[in-house]
Amino acid sequence: MDQATQLEIDREKGNFRYETDYAFDAGVGLRPATVDYIAEVKGEAPWVREFRHKALKIFESKPMPTHWATKDLEAIDFSKIRYYLSQGQKPSRTWDEVPADIKKTFERLGIPEQERKFLAGVEAQFDSEAAYSRMKEGLSKLGVIFVGPTEGLKEHEEIFRPWFGKVIPTSDNKFSALNSAVFSGGSFIYVPKGVKVKQPLQAYFRINAENFGQFERTLIIADEGAEVTYMEGCTAPKFETATLHSAVVELVALKGAKIQYITVQNWSNNVFNLVTKRGLAHEESEIRWIDCNIGSRLTMKYPGVILKGRRARGEVLSIALANDGQHQDTGAKMIHAADETTSNIIAKSISVGQGRSTYRGLVQIPKHLKNCKNNTECDALLINANSRTDTYPAITVRGEGNSVQHEASVSKVSAEQIFYMRSRGLSEAAAMSLSVNGFINDLVREFPMEYSVELKRLIELEMEGSVG
Amino acid sequence: MPSLDIRNLCVSIGEKPILKDFSLSLPKGEVHAIMGPNGTGKSTLAKALAGHEDYTITGGEVFLDGELLLGLEPEARAKLGLFLAFQYPCEIPGVSIANFLRAASQARLPEGQEVAAVEFYKKLHGKMDALKMDRKFTARSLNEGFSGGERKRCEILQMMMLEPKYAIMDETDSGLDIDALKIVAQGVNLMRGPELGVLVITHYQRLLDYIVPDKVHVMWDGRIVKSGGKELAFELEAKGYDWVSKELAPSAKN
Ligand SMILES: Nc1ncnc2c1ncn2[C@@H]1O[C@H](COP(=O)(O)OP(=O)(O)O)[C@@H](O)[C@H]1O
Ligand SMILES: [Mg+2]
Numbered sequence: 262m263d264q265a266t267q268l269e270i271d272r273e274k275g276n277f278r279y280e281t282d283y284a285f286d287a288g289v290g291l292r293p294a295t296v297d298y299i300a301e302v303k304g305e306a307p308w309v310r311e312f313r314h315k316a317l318k319i320f321e322s323k324p325m326p327t328h329w330a331t332k333d334l335e336a337i338d339f340s341k342i343r344y345y346l347s348q349g350q351k352p353s354r355t356w357d358e359v360p361a362d363i364k365k366t367f368e369r370l371g372i373p374e375q376e377r378k379f380l381a382g383v384e385a386q387f388d389s390e391a392a393y394s395r396m397k398e399g400l401s402k403l404g405v406i407f408v409g410p411t412e413g414l415k416e417h418e419e420i421f422r423p424w425f426g427k428v429i430p431t432s433d434n435k436f437s438a439l440n441s442a443v444f445s446g447g448s449f450i451y452v453p454k455g456v457k458v459k460q461p462l463q464a465y466f467r468i469n470a471e472n473f474g475q476f477e478r479t480l481i482i483a484d485e486g487a488e489v490t491y492m493e494g495c496t497a498p499k500f501e502t503a504t505l506h507s508a509v510v511e512l513v514a515l516k517g518a519k520i521q522y523i524t525v526q527n528w529s530n531n532v533f534n535l536v537t538k539r540g541l542a543h544e545e546s547e548i549r550w551i552d553c554n555i556g557s558r559l560t561m562k563y564p565g566v567i568l569k570g571r572r573a574r575g576e577v578l579s580i581a582l583a584n585d586g587q588h589q590d591t592g593a594k595m596i597h598a599a600d601e602t603t604s605n606i607i608a609k610s611i612s613v614g615q616g617r618s619t620y621r622g623l624v625q626i627p628k629h630l631k632n633c634k635n636n637t638e639c640d641a642l643l644i645n646a647n648s649r650t651d652t653y654p655a656i657t658v659r660g661e662g663n664s665v666q667h668e669a670s671v672s673k674v675s676a677e678q679i680f681y682m683r684s685r686g687l688s689e690a691a692a693m694s695l696s697v698n699g700f701i702n703d704l705v706r707e708f709p710m711e712y713s714v715e716l717k718r719l720i721e722l723e724m725e726g727s728v729g
Numbered sequence: 730m731p732s733l734d735i736r737n738l739c740v741s742i743g744e745k746p747i748l749k750d751f752s753l754s755l756p757k758g759e760v761h762a763i764m765g766p767n768g769t770g771k772s773t774l775a776k777a778l779a780g781h782e783d784y785t786i787t788g789g790e791v792f793l794d795g796e797l798l799l800g801l802e803p804e805a806r807a808k809l810g811l812f813l814a815f816q817y818p819c820e821i822p823g824v825s826i827a828n829f830l831r832a833a834s835q836a837r838l839p840e841g842q843e844v845a846a847v848e849f850y851k852k853l854h855g856k857m858d859a860l861k862m863d864r865k866f867t868a869r870s871l872n873e874g875f876s877g878g879e880r881k882r883c884e885i886l887q888m889m890m891l892e893p894k895y896a897i898m899d900e901t902d903s904g905l906d907i908d909a910l911k912i913v914a915q916g917v918n919l920m921r922g923p924e925l926g927v928l929v930i931t932h933y934q935r936l937l938d939y940i941v942p943d944k945v946h947v948m949w950d951g952r953i954v955k956s957g958g959k960e961l962a963f964e965l966e967a968k969g970y971d972w973v974s975k976e977l978a979p980s981a982k983n
Contacts, residue, residue, distance in 0.1 A: 677819050678821055680779075680803060684813055685807055686833050688802075688836070691836060695824050695832055698823075699823025700823045
């Protein structure tokens with residue numbers, strides 16, 4: 262593989278942009294007035310506005326976490342970002358009502374088609390607000406709620422307020438504080454007791470504007486014995502300047518509930534993607550994060566599960582692909598807080614060219630607990646010698662009868678292996694895709710079908726882009 | 730006549746010239762053997778023909794059935810019908826033999842056409858049976874943890890599946906015991922015919938008992954110093970490579 266042909270990323274699918282007029286624009290920079298503007302536009306209750314202002318103070322008081330994370334974070338200039346942009350649209354219930362330019366965008370991304378094929382509900386967010394939101398009728402009859410945070414906190418305060426900001430407190434980290442100050446868009450979902458939503462609910466997050474920050478906020482509550490799968494996808498066009506995406510996602514699985522949260526992230530190369538995701542698993546419940554990160558300039562994301570109730574289960578299956586000019590800093594957190602809880606982490610990272618992958622894990626099983634188990638597996642694949650991979654597994658397991666299993670591996674696809682495959686007629690991109698797919702295959706088998714197909718396709722596109 | 734035609738090929742690794750004015754014409758339908766001591770440039774010839782980028786072409790031309798080969802990407806050469814059975818096939822972790830060969834077959838089809846799965850497996854199993862390979866191998870990662878002999882057999886399996894026009898076998902005999910050697914030779918002999926030209930690179934005469942060549946070329950210091958019929962292999966075996974260095978090489982230089 263020669264250097265010149267290595268890595269010019271071109272995830273063409275998301276790289277386009279139609280002109281858009283914004284009726285609501287909070288302007289550039291972040292001040293208390295910005296927060297007021299957002300609260301005003303949304304007509305929020307005083308307690309929400311208060312929540313935002315407090316968060317802004319916490320955000321300002323916290324330093325950038327560059328003492329442990331990359332210095333590249335310093336490239337984010339918070340005074341140059343636009344924090345709220347919308348056409349003032351209310352989410353439409355039919356695609357025909359969606360403004361033409363926005364509709365065109367989502368059609369090109371294939372969202373309405375996927376909705377017809379296999380989804381129980383879709384929310385499509387364009388910059389700060391959802392343009393479309395719809396759920397199959399049967400589900401609302403069963404009492405399932407699938408709305409944005411504005412509507413969720415306004416219309417269903419009694420359901421969402423008790424958990425809002427409880428799994429991830431505002432002060433958790435600088436970016437959770439930022440999100441808490443300026444959040445807009447995202448999904449608030451409630452699945453009532455015993456209701457099992459068979460098909461996935463999906464949200465699609467689209468950044469359209471330059472110098473923009475997208476701060477969606479998601480809260481999913483699965484009541485006792487309920488089950489739900491949620492998928493999120495995201496893209497942005499390629500801009501000259503950095504774009505910020507900083508979400509907070511909280512999951513609450515009550516007794517015996519199951520939540521599966523799937524991410525297909527396909528950001529363009531200049532997006533700083535700094536996301537906090539955590540779930541709270543009550544007795545005998547199960548929370549599973551499937552997290553696949555492709556693209557972005559820097560992703561920092563460590564989905565976690567707090568295993569609060571006896572026999573709760575937590576799982577993180579993650580795949581990160583770092584191509585040239587990208588840094589995937591990802592991992593998982595498992596906080597065991599009850600007996601007989603089990604957690605499983607399988608993290609696979611692929612670094613291509615100058616791409617850089619970092620795994621950070623945190624597993625805690627305190628001394629007083631009994632019969633807890635954790636399994637952690639981190640595998641790295643390096644495609645060519647310039648790639649860099651670091652692993653920081655922090656596993657603290659105390660107490661008798663608790664067990665932990667940890668495996669890590671690094672494998673390489675060398676220029677020699679690529680040549681071998683090419684000599685059989687495969688293009689360089691096909692050879693790389695084949696290696697990557699081989700590497701993640703056993704993990705992808707665990708994913709829902711539609712998702713693994715999409716993932717495979719994205720990887721192929723990424724590899725094609727990488728060899729120019 | 731269709732042929733793999735190598736004309737005055739000069740190849741360097743870094744600054745070091747390895748192939749020096751190497752010429753050889755392999756007509757389709759024939760089997761030629763190249764014999765020569767270690768380090769004389771046999772593998773360099775094979776890899777340069779396959780398009781390995783470490784090998785710098787400093788002169789000469791190669792035509793495959795009249796088409797210019799040099800300058801093409803390795804995969805384009807493969808699609809033209811060139812196949813190299815490597816001296817040291819590398820491991821491809823995570824990629825099964827079946828998936829690999831399927832992708833390679835797919836790559837040879839025009840856009841929009843798919844490899845038919847049932848026929849593909851039928852063919853694959855047939856070839857594996859011929860090479861006395863356990864069918865369980867299809868699911869194993871390519872060459873990963875394979876013994877030397879298994880790797881060589883797997884190279885021949887790929888060759889049989891991809892049906893090249895010209896195949897270069899780089900020391901396929903090394904690392905094979907006599908039974909495996911016979912099986913591999915049988916596989917090659919099955920493919921022999923008017924549609925295939927084979928260049929058998931070997932160090933020893935032994936393999937040529939089973940794959941009987943139409944011509945034998947003796948290589949020394951980056952070029953061919955003597956060509957002849959199959960009896961040349963016996964002469965070389967009897968007289969040893971000393972004979973090449975002392976008698977053939979000096980006269981070839983003049
Ligand atoms: N990758 C390489 N880098 C430097 N020198 C090499 C490399 N490969 C081969 N050579 C040198 O090129 C010469 C020819 O090697 P090779 O073609 O492998 O010979 P053969 O296959 O006939 O044994 C030898 O002197 C060998 O040391
Ligand atoms: Mg050799």
